[in-house]
Structures are given as structure tokens and as C-alpha cells.
Amino acid sequence: MIRKKICMLGSYAVGKTSLVQRFVEDVFSDRYETTIGVRILKKQLQVEGADVTLMLWDLHGDDEFQRVRPSYLRGASGYLLVADGTRADTLEKVAELHDFAGSHLGDVPFLLLINKRDLEGEWEVDGEMEERLKRLGWSIHHTSARSGDGVEAAFSELAHRMVRG
Amino acid sequence: MDPFPESIAHELLANLVGDARVAYVILDDAGLVRERGGELAWFGLEDVALGEPVDERIEPLQGSLPTIGESDVLPRIELVPGRATDVHIGAHGDGAFLLFLDVTREADHDRRLQQKGNELSLMMRTLGVAVFEDVGGELRRLGLSPSWARALLGTDPRPDLAESFPFLENFLIDARATWELRGPRIAWSGPWMAEDGRGREWQLEATATRLEDGRKILAVQSLEHRYEERHRLLQMARTRSLDFDRLRREIDKKEALLHYIIHDLKGPLGTMVGSMSLIKDRELDPERARELLELGLEQARHQESMIRSILDAFSAEIESLQHFESEEARAPDLLSAVSRALDTYRLAYEQNRVGLELRASPDLPQSCKVVGEDSRLVRVLCNLLENALRVSPESGVVEVFAEPCDAGFRITVRDQGPGVPEQDREGLFARFARTGVWGGTAGLGLYFCRSTVEMWGGSIGYQPADPQGACFWFELPRAL
Numbered sequence: 001m002i003r004k005k006i007c008m009l010g011s012y013a014v015g016k017t018s019l020v021q022r023f024v025e026d027v028f029s030d031r032y033e034t035t036i037g038v039r040i041l042k043k044q045l046q047v048e049g050a051d052v053t054l055m056l057w058d059l060h061g062d063d064e065f066q067r068v069r070p071s072y073l074r075g076a077s078g079y080l081l082v083a084d085g086t087r088a089d090t091l092e093k094v095a096e097l098h099d100f101a102g103s104h105l106g107d108v109p110f111l112l113l114i115n116k117r118d119l120e121g122e123w124e125v126d127g128e129m130e131e132r133l134k135r136l137g138w139s140i141h142h143t144s145a146r147s148g149d150g151v152e153a154a155f156s157e158l159a160h161r162m163v164r165g
Numbered sequence: 166m167d168p169f170p171e172s173i174a175h176e177l178l179a180n181l182v183g184d185a186r187v188a189y190v191i192l193d194d195a196g197l198v199r200e201r202g203g204e205l206a207w208f209g210l211e212d213v214a215l216g217e218p219v220d221e222r223i224e225p226l227q228g229s230l231p232t233i234g235e236s237d238v239l240p241r242i243e244l245v246p247g248r249a250t251d252v253h254i255g256a257h258g259d260g261a262f263l264l265f266l267d268v269t270r271e272a273d274h275d276r277r278l279q280q281k282g283n284e285l286s287l288m289m290r291t292l293g294v295a296v297f298e299d300v301g302g303e304l305r306r307l308g309l310s311p312s313w314a315r316a317l318l319g320t321d322p323r324p325d326l327a328e329s330f331p332f333l334e335n336f337l338i339d340a341r342a343t344w345e346l347r348g349p350r351i352a353w354s355g356p357w358m359a360e361d362g363r364g365r366e367w368q369l370e371a372t373a374t375r376l377e378d379g380r381k382i383l384a385v386q387s388l389e390h391r392y393e394e395r396h397r398l399l400q401m402a403r404t405r406s407l408d409f410d411r412l413r414r415e416i417d418k419k420e421a422l423l424h425y426i427i428h429d430l431k432g433p434l435g436t437m438v439g440s441m442s443l444i445k446d447r448e449l450d451p452e453r454a455r456e457l458l459e460l461g462l463e464q465a466r467h468q469e470s471m472i473r474s475i476l477d478a479f480s481a482e483i484e485s486l487q488h489f490e491s492e493e494a495r496a497p498d499l500l501s502a503v504s505r506a507l508d509t510y511r512l513a514y515e516q517n518r519v520g521l522e523l524r525a526s527p528d529l530p531q532s533c534k535v536v537g538e539d540s541r542l543v544r545v546l547c548n549l550l551e552n553a554l555r556v557s558p559e560s561g562v563v564e565v566f567a568e569p570c571d572a573g574f575r576i577t578v579r580d581q582g583p584g585v586p587e588q589d590r591e592g593l594f595a596r597f598a599r600t601g602v603w604g605g606t607a608g609l610g611l612y613f614c615r616s617t618v619e620m621w622g623g624s625i626g627y628q629p630a631d632p633q634g635a636c637f638w639f640e641l642p643r644a645l
Contacts, residue, residue: 121592
């Protein structure tokens, strides 16, 4: 059994916990509950013919109240950067966390999830911002933890990229 | 080792024994007392006689003398109740010696230490702290286990912490650096959550430190009330921060909207002022004056419609707090509301040469009571009819379908206009959306419809009509 650690990184209230819960337990709650510290959930997948256990490290949102510790990233095979499409500033935070993760993990696979696709009419993140990141080689997924849209596909893509190395 | 000279042996004994009471017996090869001395009475052995066995008097020795060959110690035995004695046994010539040393003070001291240890352990358990010591790379539980540790780790004295807590597996790397004094003297893990078999989530935090005596200690604590307090404060701070951001964005949008509204209201006003001025300042034939009055009236109606949309949208949230009916007896009738909305717009449709048809399904029951409020239900329908009229070509037809559905009843307004361009479909029902004519004259009409219908537990949506046109539908639950 292959074990792979994935860290969820992003600002607060972007939906990291909701995405993990949607992916692992297929549930969603509208109630916002801020995360303190770390919650780890597991999910088993078949990736490229191999049994893989994903260890999903749902880290607290990074802001002036709580900073993500470098030690939390130790041993991660990949990470998911999560931004909230309705808050453009969360995309800036994601760029900052990408630098932080890169400096501690080196060149490991990552994806950017722009969450809250179900509120796309209220999005502040626009195509131009996404294009800029795509030009840097970022793989971007639009997700909705509420409806489940794009969630499975995003985790699955990261799992495949991690297993392929 | 060669024996010490007698004088030095005496000095050593005096230093080691101090003022403690001491006695001895020397046994021959048959285990019988050959010599005796010291304060035997203190140990209750004053009647031990020469030439007699001694092991019958000392229970732990029974049967082991005279075969005992190696030196040994019987620690903390009580030959006299309340007096602790260490009995040192060793070979002596063909026989053996027994040295009786009073250790009552040391035993009392140890007992007090043990008691303090128990109290400390009890206190740690009460505080929700489980303590582990790293011995040769293995973590052993010390003292009593708090409830969380029993729930998550069971009663194994050497639980596999890394297996139970993947988070700790990671932190133990930092802990070991601390224990080897390669890191800070104390390392904190930060909080993490763990769920027990009953689905209860515990909030834990670990601390690693190396004690002055070199022992490597890992303390894991359940945060409980401290976590709740911290969570409450952080939740409040973040919720307020989100509210602040939301308000800021709302204000930005409202400023933009205000700009649009002023611009849109100004347009018809210009036409009205122009028409009136012409009528007032020039001598016009009656036909031309009538045309200008019609133009001014049309613009006034347009402006009124815009103002109504704005008021609808701004009052929707306030009205959401107001009462609406879900009981059949008082709930609005959907077909009756449709009929009144059609009557309101029938004249306008005729003037614009657009047909307006109601297509009620034969499956509809006689009474179509839905959750909602009658006047706002009519306004939702009017909004959809007004949009349809605005985009309909001359001689086009707008059809209103009413039918039962799983949720209750469904209304569809279908026009023969150009339909909603694909790029405008997202956010069509959003607040302050500027999606051409579809958001209503002030960009708020469909937002009002959505917020109202959803407030009543219904849903609303758009789909393109085949081969051309737009279908706006909404569903409302049946009132029970």
C-alpha cells in the first residue's frame, strides 16, 4: 500500500475543510467552522493500478492569527492550494503559500483549486488572473465543495501526478 | 578484590551506615549462628542464639539458607512492624553473613515521594495530560491515563503513538531533535484533532522536553475548554473579517449600481423633458402633440418600471423576514396569481403586438396552492413577463406554461426573442448583475425573483428555448 501525504493550503474560509469532507465523506455543511491546527483524514484510491492511501492534512487557514508551520509540510508528496473565487485576495495568499511550500518541499506536484464554483456569479477572480497563473505552468481547477463539482477530479489528478512522480 | 584493612573497613562502614541502626549475624556452613553483634534487639532478633538457625525468623530467607552463594539484598522488609530493614547477605568463609540495616527513614522518604508521584499523576489526569517517556526509542506511558487517552489509545502501556496519530509521527521528529538537544529545549506540536471510535473529536497538543536527569518526556494534552475559547475567538474574528469584506464589496457594488441607476433614470427623463418642452414652446398640430405625449408617457412608464425593480430588489431582503404562507388554507393560488399577472400585462403586450398565451397542463388540480405570499408571487411573474415582452419581436408570442412537478408546481415563461447569450448566463440571477436586458431595467429583476422564490423553498432557472428564445422557469413547493 502506497501512502501519500497531501497538504491543503490557503487562506481562511476558502473551503479547505469542506473540500476534504466532500472528497472523503461526500458531505457538505453550509456552516462555516474555522479550523484550528490540523485535522488528518484518509482516503483510499486506486491510482495507476496501485492501492494508494491519501493522507489529507487539512491545515488551518493562514493569516495573522495562525501561521502554517513548516513542519506540517514535512513528508508531503503534493499540495492543493485553495482560493475562494468570490474573494480575489485569497488568490494572492495562495501565491504566497506556494512560495512557502516550494521552499520547504521543493518541486512536488500541486494544483490550484478555485473553490465556490456554485457562486460563480459573485466571483471576483477573473480569467485574466487565471491566465497569468496558467502561463506560470499552474494547473487550475474550478471546484464546488457544496455541489461536489470538480472535487473528485482535482484530488484524483493530484494523486496521479504524485504516483507518477 | 583484596579485603580492606580493618581500620579502613570500619571507617567505610561508619560513613555508609551513619547513625542508622545496624546488626549482624555470621552463619556457619550449616546455616547456624556462629557470631552475632550490633543492635539485634532493634530488629527483633535479640533472642537469636548461637548455634541455632536464623532463617526461620526471617520469612523471605526460609529454605534459602545455607545454600545461598552470592551476595544479595532483601530490601525494605519489616522484621518489626513499622521498621524497614535492608538485609544484606553475603558469603563469609564457609558460611555467610547477614547484615541488618535500618532504612525506616529512607522508606518513609520513598513513600512520600511515591505519594507525591501519585498525586502528580492524578493531577495530570485531571488536567487531561498523558505523559510518555521515550526509552530506547519506545514511548512508554507514565502515570494515570486521562479519558481521551483511554478513548484513543486504550490501556496499552506502550501504545504505538505514531500509528494512532499520523500527526504525532511527524512531530516526533521535532521531539527527538529536542531530546537529543539538537533543537529547542521544549518543542510544541501545535493543536491537532483526533476522532475516537465513538465519533467524538478531541483537540490535542503535544509538548516534548528533556528533563534535567536526561529523561525524554512527551506530554500530550487535551485542550478542551482552552480550545473552545480559542475557537470561539478565532471564529468571531474571522467571521467579522468576512463580514467586513462582504460589506466592502457590497458598498463598491452599490456605488457602481448607483452610478448606473442615475445614468438609466436620466435617459427617460431627458426624453420626457424634451417632449414637454416641445409641446409647451411650439404650436404643434394635435397629432404631433399626441405623439410627443405618448413618447413622454412611455418614458415615464419605463422610469416607473425601473424604480419598481429597484424597490423590489432592495425590499426583498427585508421582506424575507416577513411572513409567508405555507399552510394550504392561507397560501396563494398559483393559477390565480398567473391570471392576475397576465391581466396586468395584457394591454402592454397588445400595444407591442406580442401575443400572450397561458398553457395550463390538464394534470393541474383545481387548486394550486403554493408556499409563498400572494402579492410578491404576482411581482415575480410580472418580472418574467416584462422581461419576455422587452425581448420579444413584433408578432412574437410569449407562452406561460403551468404544470405539476415533483417539487410542487412549475411555471415556465417562454419567449421568441434572441435568448440569453452564453456569456451572460452565469450570474444571470445574481445581485447587481449587469447582464443586458435580462437583469431587469436596473439589473435587479431576476435577483428579486431568485431571492423571493428561494426564500419560499423553491428554485428558479433558465434554459434556452428550441429553436430560439428564452425559457425562464421557477418551481414552488405545494402548500400543505
